[in-house]
Amino acid sequence: MNILVVLAHPDKNSFNYTIAQTCIKQLIENxxxxIFHDLYRENFDPVLNTPEIPKNGAVDEIIKMHCEDLTKSDGIIIVHPNWWGQPPALLKxxxxxxxxxxxxxxxxxxxxGEGVPIGLLKAKTAVVFNTSNTSMDRENNIFLDPLETxxxxxxxxLCGVKEFYRKMFRIIVTSTTTQRKSWLNEVKTTVSSFFPLSEKFE
Structure with missing residues (x-):
């Protein structure tokens, strides 16, 4: 299987970076x-310009490559922090x-005119790993967990990927080394659960 991993965190020493590397290692073992894109390391340009907006709009070679990587993927993993209940602007x-x-x-x-969507993505499964310094109670009851939505x-x-799983690791700022090791083991288990060893797809 082709698995697309997209990371959005500016700090290479971040736990997000370690999560992404753990995903990659487990996928290779399996x-x-x-296909890995570290958006900050690649200096991805997040600005959508007017000519790109239409379905057949003109896009540059970098965007073409990202689109091709997306469409040929059998699975997708996204890794990013929770910033103000949203992904980082670069990922948006x-x-x-x-x-x-x-x-x-x-x-x-x-x-x-109401816009009935047809999903076109080949991927069957998407997994999102998030980090946060907000408690679960506050995230769910005050902020209503906008990242899940x-x-x-x-x-x-909307894009046709019906199997979805998201895990939020918290609270990062007070987490211990032991806790983080446990979380990384959970990442490995999750990746192997959705993208197991030697699973063959036609």
Whole structure:
């Protein structure tokens, strides 16, 4: 299987970076092909310009490459921190520019204008790993967990990826080395659960 891993965190010493590397290592051990994009290291340009907006809009070679990597992936893993209940701006720009009409989704013709979506992605499964310094109670009851809605409902379900799993690791700022090791073991287990060893797909 081809698995796309997208990381969005500016600090190479961050726990997010370690999560992404753990995912990659486990995927390789499970004999999958990994496509890795570290958006900050790549200096990804998040700005969506007017000519790109239409379904057949002009996109540069970098965006074409990201779109091709997305469409050929059998699974997707996203790793990013929870900043103000949202992904980092760089990742939001990646969503805007890469999860495009005609690439990830389209709308039924003659749908009366309400925009009935048709998911186009080949990927069957998407996994999102987040980090946060907000308690679960506050996240769920005060903020209503906006990242769950964004990734599950607004993005992956709309794009046809029906198997979805998201894990939030918290609270990072007070976490111990032992806790982080336990979390990384959970990452390994999760990756192997959704993308097991030598699973063959036609």
């Amino acid at each position: 004999e999958h092909s990994v 720009g990646w969503i805007d520019r890469v999860i495009r009409p005609g690439i990830a989704y389209e709308f039924e013709e003659g749908d009366g 964004l990734w599950k409902n607004c993005i992956f379900d």
